[in-house]
Amino acid sequence: MKSSSSSSSKLFTIGLVAAWYSSNIGVLLLNKYLLSNYGFKYPIFLTMCHMTACSLLSYIAIAWMKMVPMQTIRSRVQFFKISALSLIFCASVVSGNVSLKYLPVSFNQAIGATTPFFTAVFAYLMTFKREAWLTYITLIPVVTGVIIASGGEPSFHLFGFIMCIGATAARALKSVVQGILLSSEGEKLNSMNLLLYMAPIAVVFLLPATLLMEDNVVGITLALARDDVKIVWYLIFNSALAYFVNLTNFLVTKHTSALTLQVLGNAKGAVAVVVSILIFKNPVSVTGMLGYSLTVFGVILYSEAKKRSK
Template identity: 30%
Template sequence: MSLNEVVSEKTNGLLSSERLFRDVPQGLQNYMAIIYLIIWYISSGATLFSNKYILSSLNGDVFSLGMNQLLLSIITSFIQMQIMKKISTQIHKTSPNIKNIFQDMLYIGAFRCITVVLGLLALKYIVVSFVATIKASSPLFTVVISRILIGEKIGHWTYFSMIPITIGLALCSSFELSFNILGFLCALGTIFFECLQNVYSKILISGERYRYTAVELQFWASLVASIFQLPILCYNVDILSAINSTSSILFLLYIFNGISYHIQSFAAYAVMAYISPITHSVANTVKRALLIWLSVLIFKNQVTFLSGLGTLTVIFGVVLYNEARDIEKKVGISNNSVNDTSPIITHRHKLLAEPEIEALIKEAEQGRVKNYDQAIKLDQIFERRPST
C-alpha cells in the first residue's frame, strides 16, 4: 500500500502513525533503496580506486582533486535538477529562499569540505585497506552522534552488533597494515566529519520546513563546500601552473573521478532517505569490507585466513544488527524515534507557522506526503496534539 493510499483512507481526518509506519515502504525492503545501494557501492569503488591511482601513480594534487570533485558534482547536480524539473512538471514544490538554503547548508558544506580534503590526504599517505580499517569504527561514531544530535534511540543489542562489525573489518585488512601518523589522523578526522555530515543530511532530507531531495542536497552541499575549499586551494596550489602541467590522461581521469564522486554522493543521500543514520553507517561499513577485498584483488595482495574470518564477522555483525533493530521496533524503539529536545532538532525544527500548517494539510489531502516523518507531523496537526 502506498502512502497516498494511506492518506486517502484516513478516517475522521486523522492519520495513524502506526499504520503509516507499517504500510509505507521503509528501509532496505524497498526496491528503490536496493537500487540506490548498488549504485552507491559501485560508484564508491570507482571513486576510491581512481583517487588512489591519481594521487599515487600520477602524482595528482590532493586539493586540486578535491576541488575537481566538488565542481563536477555542482555541474552534474545542476543538470540533473533541471532535467528533473522538466520531467516532473506536475509536482508543485515550494523552493526555499537563498538565506534559508545557506543556513541549512552551512554546516553540511563545511563537513563535506573537511571530509573530502582529509579523506584524500589519508589515501595519499596510507594504503586503501588501512583507510577502510580505520573507518571501520564509523558505526560507533554514528551511534553516539545520532543519540546526541537527533535523539535516535537504540537498544543494547544494537550497540553489541557494532562490536563484530568493527572487529571483522579490522581483521579484513590486518594483513596489509601500514602506519603513518598524518594519514592515521586524517582518516580519523574523515570518520568524525563524515558521520556528522550523514546525521545532519538525514535532518535536512526529513525536514519539516523544507524537505531537500537527494540531488538538491548534493548540489547545495557541494556549492557551499567549494566556497570553503577555494581559499585552501589558492593557498596551497599554483592554479595556473597546475592547469598547464595537467596531462590529457590526468584530465580525463579528473572528469571520470568527479562524475563517479557525484554519483556516489547522490546515491548515498538517496539511500539516506530510506534508512536511519545508523543503518546508513552499517551499510557504509559493509561497503568498505567489499572494497578491501577488491583492493586485495586489484593490487594482488596475499589473502590470509584472517581476511576471510573478518568478512564472516562483518556479515555476522550486520545480521545481528538487523535482528536487533527488528526486536527494538517491536518494543517501541524505531529508527524514527526522535527526541524533540535534542540541540539540532530544537534549533532547526521550530513550530510551523499557521500558513505552513495549512499547506501541509493541503498536501496530505492531495496525497503528496512522501515519508514517515512528515506523516507523523501531519498526524499531530490533524489531532491538534503537542509533539512528544
C-alpha cells in the first residue's frame, strides 16, 4: 500500500514538473511568436494582459478554490513594500518581453541564465552579504559564457541585449528585495498570495505606461481582432498560461526542495533553447552554443558551491 502511494506521489511530482516546464516554455514561445513573428508589437500591453489574468485567476484560486489560505496585508508599510516589489516585477517582465521583439529565445535564455550573478551582486550591495570565495569564482564561467554567446550570436541586437540584461537584473533585484522587505514573520507571504496583491498593483502601473507609450493599442488590437479573431484567443491563452507558470512554480517548490527547483530551472533553460530553435529555426553558431553551455555549467557549479557553503 505504501509503495503505491509513494509511486503515485512521484507521478504527481513528475506531472507538476511537466506542467511547469510546458507552461514556462509555452509562454516564452508564444510571447516571441506574438511580438516578432505575428507582428503584435505591444510588449507593455501584453504584460498588462498577463497581470490582469494573474489578478483574476489568483483571486479565484485563493478566495474561491481555497488552494492556499488567504493572507492579509497587515499594514500600510507592508502595502508599500509589495508595491515596490510589483514595480520591479513590472520592469523585469516588460523588459523581457521587449527583448523578445529583437532577440531569439535561445539567446534570451542564455542571458537569463546569468541571474545568479546579478543576485550575488545585489545581495552584496544591499545586505553586505558575502558568499564564500569559491561561490564568486563559479560566477566567472556564468558571465564569460554570455560574453562568448554574444560574440557568436548571428541575430545579436544591441537594444534587445540591453533590455534582456535589464530584465535579468530586475528579476534578481526582486528576489533580493523580497528577501529584505518580507523577511519578518508577520510580513511573510507565500508566492501565491504575493502574486494576488502584486498583480493588480502591476496593472495600475502598466495601464498609464501602455496608454502613453503604446498609442491606441486597444483600438489597434480590436481592429486586428476584426480581421483575425485568433489574436483574441492568443492573448487569452497566453495570459492564462502566464498565471499557470506562477501556479506551477509555487506547487513544484512546495512538493520538491529549493535545490531540486534550481536544478530543474537550469535544465528548463536548455530545453527552451532546443525547442525554440526547432520551432523558429533561428540560426545558431557553434560559438553561441559553446557560450551558452559554459553559462549553464557555471550556474550548476554556482548551485553546488552555494549548497556546500551552507
